[in-house]
Amino acid sequence: MADTALTMDKIVSLAKRRGFVFQSSEIYGGLSGAWDYGPQGVELKNRIARFWWKEMTQLHDNIVGIDAAILMHPRVWHASGHVENFTDPLVDCKKCKARFRADQIPPENLAAKKCPECGGELTETRKFNLMFKTTLGPVEDESGIVYLRPETAQGIYVNFKNVQQSNRMKIPFGIAQVGKAFRNEIVTKNFIFRTCEFEQMEMQFFVKPGTDMEWFEYWREQRWNYYRKLGIDMDKLRWHQHGPDELAHYAKVAYDIEFEFPMGFKELEGVHNRSDYDLSRHQQFSGKDMQYIDQDNGNERYIPNIIETSAGLTRQLLMLLCDAYEEQKVADKGNEDDWRTVLHFHPEVAPITVAVLPLMKKDGLAELAQDIRAELKEDFVTDYDQSGAIGRRYRRQDEVGTPFCVTIDYQTKEDGTVTLRDRDSMLQERLPRARISEYVRQKIKDYKRAERNL
């Protein structure tokens, strides 16, 4: 009996082997906390972002998008509280120079100021700001200090009035954004789970004060259902409410959606009621009026409350790899002990949608297959593979999660039909080549997560 339990090592290995994720600058020994997305990884990442974007903007009449700059005016981060509060408590070892988060070493070591690695003396605990600092312009002095944004949310808040007025938005409405953020994490671990450079998918929803808890509950439900739509095993998801000591300085009430990764339940997404904190602070720090004028209600003025849904894109990618992964015993080739590794991605996010495989290279089958691939290219991301036994080629597609394989055989030459193989059921159907596109599109639309023996 093989050990089919999911481990992070298996995911890391598959991710590298099949072109999802590589270590950054690997030939130089790698850079801690940074990862590169390969051919399959970038397709998957782009598709997750598009899936989220469609869910949040296209399917909601009152949400629009923006793409704000990574560099912002330094005052933004004073207003947001990041300069003051966005810190980790750190201690250094005077002897071996190791650096630790004070809250992550044994309390007895902290009390005795004794390094857990070498027994050397530890420094006092000090606050370490997680924002990356750089300078703007040619002079490297204090006046030029800017930060790489540690979250995308502030780019939305400072554009609240621009978006509201240019698009004549009426409260309640939301602004969505997908983009990079940077945090100088001291402890980066668990592959791409916690990294210094990452991508967020955030939506900030502006509501009238007093209606905030109602909208908060609405967004909790919306965000929970999103994962169901994405085909995630809902048994691996749970809510975690922030207790008083976990609550961020801006939050009134906060819940996280957690996913059961191989290393345990970890945060995927936050749904937070941020009250009027953000816009009040920006009004105070910028001196600009951030109030909304409700023209439908006698020009009533107020600072909107904000419900935030903040998800990690790269974290969702890791979730999908973990959730989709299965080592499965199959006997589709007649061998009783055949195994396959398969990624059961939702076809909407799978890196390759259709693989076209000629049964043989010879007798004009390869040319015919290329011809069919050319037709499908306009509609789908396709792959073409003619090398090796057909069973091996199916396995290769299973391993990157390709939901559909089209096989061209001798019958195709005779009557123009192909076989279409479904990744999850491994069942094959024959259909005319002219119907492939329509058929695949319908299958994607009707996709439901199959019961799996994970």
Ligand SMILES: [Zn+2]
């Ligand atoms: Zn030490």
